[in-house]
Amino acid sequence: LRVKDAQRTVTRAAALGTPEFHQPVGTGELEIPAINGIGANVVHFIDEQSNLHRVWDIEFEPVPKAEATQPAGIRRIDHVAQTMRYDEMQHWLLYYISTFEMRKSPIVNVADPSGVVRSQAIETPEGEIRLNLNGAEGVQTLAGSFLKGADGAGVQHIALLTDDIFETSALLEAAGFPRLTISPNYYDDIQGVFSLDDDLVSRLRAGNILYDREGGGEYFQIYSQPIFNGFFFEIVQRKGGYQGYGARNAPIRLAAQAKLRASASEVPA
DSSP states (O other): OBOSOHHHHHHHHHHTTOOBOOOOOOTTOOOOOEEEOSTTOEEEOBOSSSGGGGHHHHHOOOOOOSSOOOOOOEEEEEEEEEEEEGGGHHHHHHHHHHHSOOEEOOOEEEEETTEEEEEEEEEOTTSSSEEEEEEEOSSSSHHHHHHHTSSSSEEEEEEEEESOHHHHHHHHHHTTOOBOOOOHHHHHHHHHHHTOOHHHHHHHHHTTOEEEEETTEEEEEEEBOOBTTTBEEEEEEEETTOOSOOGGGHHHHHHHHHHHHHHHHTSOO
16 A cells, blocks of 8 residues: 555554564565554555655566557556455454544445345545455355355455446457356346446446446446455446445345356366
8 A cells, every 4th residue: 555654654553453564575675564454464555755666666577578468448456345254344444444544334235145245335535545344244155155265354356447348348358358247137127227228238238247326427347257266356437426336236246156156066077
C-alpha cells in the first residue's frame, strides 16, 4: 500500500497491537516497512519520502521480450476480497478501521447455494483502497470450502478495473481466459429489471458479463473460473460514479461457481 509515511504507519499499527513483520534483506533489496495482516498475510507500505517508491526499479530487472503483448485494458486493482470465519469478522474490521482511515458499509447477507455468507465492504474516503470482508459460517459454502483448504483467513479474489469491459472481454477471450459461465436466465431477468435494450443484453450474454445499476451509475463484472483452491479474479467497470460491488449479482456468481465445482467433482479420475 502507498501511504504518506511508511515507517510512521507501521509504528502506529504496532502501537495498536499489530505485530511488525521483518524478513532477511538481501544485497540490492529494500527493507520495506510491513505488518502482519489478516490471516498469514503481510501488508507492506511504500511512500515517496524515500527510495521505497522505487521498489520496482531497484528490486526488479526487466525481462527481454521477443514480441510485445497487447494490453487488455486493465488499469489497476479495484478491490480485494478477504474471506474469514464469521466470528473473526469484527476482529479484522476493527484492525482495518483503527489502523487505516477507512469507512464501513452495512453487512450484506449473500445467499450461497449451501448457506449464507456475510459480506462487509470497507474503503478509504477517496475509494482508492476497497476491501470486501466475507464471513463464512459453514464449510459447505464456497467461502467455507476455501477456508477449509487453507491455513486460515486470506484473499479469495482480486478485482481488476477496466475502462471498457467489452474491449477487455474480447482481448481476454482471444487470450484463452477461462471465465465463469452465467445462467442464460439471468440475462432475461436483468433485461426486465433494468429495461435494457436487446443489443446490450446480447453483448452481456455473449461475454458472460454481469450487470448492475444504482441511480445513474452502472457496474459490469466478469469472473474467472476458480483456481488455487477457490481463488479467482474479477474484471469490473464502473460508470457514472457507481460505488457498490454488484451485491445483487453475488448469488448468481456463487450459484455458477457451485455448479462448476459440482461438475468438476463428477469427472472420473
